[in-house]
Amino acid sequence: MKDLYSVLGLKRGASSEEIKSAYRKLAKKLHPDLNPGDSKTEQQFKDVSQAYAILSDPEKRKRYDAGEIDASGNETARGGFYRSSASQGGGKYSHFDFGDEADLGDIFSDLFGRGFSRKEKGRTFRQRGTDISYRLSVGFLEAVNGARKRIQLGEGRTLDVNIPPGTEDGQTLRLKGQGLGGMGGAPAGDAYIEIQVQPHPHFERHGSDIHLDLPVSLSEAVLGASIPVPTVEGKVTMKIPPGSNSGSTLRLKGKGMPARRGGQRGDQYVKLKVMLPEKPDSELKDFISEWSKKHSYNPRAKAGLV
Secondary structure, X not given: OOOHHHHOOOOOOOOHHHHHHHHHHHHHHHOHHHOOOOHHHHHHHHHHHHHHHHHOOHHHHHHHHOOOEOOOOOEOOEOOEEXXXXXXXXXXXXXXXXXOOOOHHHHHHHXXXXXXXXXXXXXXXXXXXXXXXXXXXXXXXXXXXXXXXXXXXXXXXXXXXXXXXXXXXXXXXXXXXXXXXXXXXXXXXXXXXXXXXXXXXXXXXXXXXXXXXXEEEHXXXXXXXXXXXXXXXXXXXXEEOOOOOOOXXXXXXXXXXXOOOOOOOOOEEEEEEEEOXXXXXXXXXXXXXXXXXXXXXXXXXXXXXX
């Protein structure tokens, strides 16, 4: 299994900023929208996103570095301890002492609650099944708009999980009765699905709002324009006011996160970035040279940087 640091082109000990920077660089290069039909690049994008999802979370990174979880975020068995159950608050560990004699039926009943029962004083022992936990990685847009994902529960079982619109990173979904079976006719436990939302190369979520940096041309900024702008639901047309500057922020009302629990839908904030041509030609240079002779100004003075 690949080392997560190597996936991002980093060494162990990299700072959180280095991890974020490496992810953004790779995500923009490998994003499926930019490489349609390229299954190899799509898998690389998934690997990079999975690596970032773990290494950008301080607690998960600490556990990965300690060998407690693997590169997929799954629990590992170390030092005779086994991750037996987990809920929203975390898990508990059971210790196996293989040097002692033990009733294996009781051990497995305690851990798994599946297919084991015993009678005490003529009564069948009943115990609710053990809760189990899973991690499910979903795309940024899947979390925003909602999706249906299939997970493998073990024992050959699969389950389709509905991801509600507006799901947050780290949110846990409870699937009642989808845990391990109970003993003596007792009900099964529950399954808890921790959602890991993959970062998006362009959109960022801030509460109920979505933020986007949008490059615009010099003419669009100076003269104004109506241009297509991506949103989490698709492209819309937005008007750029004449005389717009880099850093100017425009709002697209109701284009943010979906409303939850009777609240209002968030907005999308679009921050403009004025971009010059990659290679300004002589005509543009001559025009700017003549224009600046009559319209000299110092933008740093207004910002108090002189």
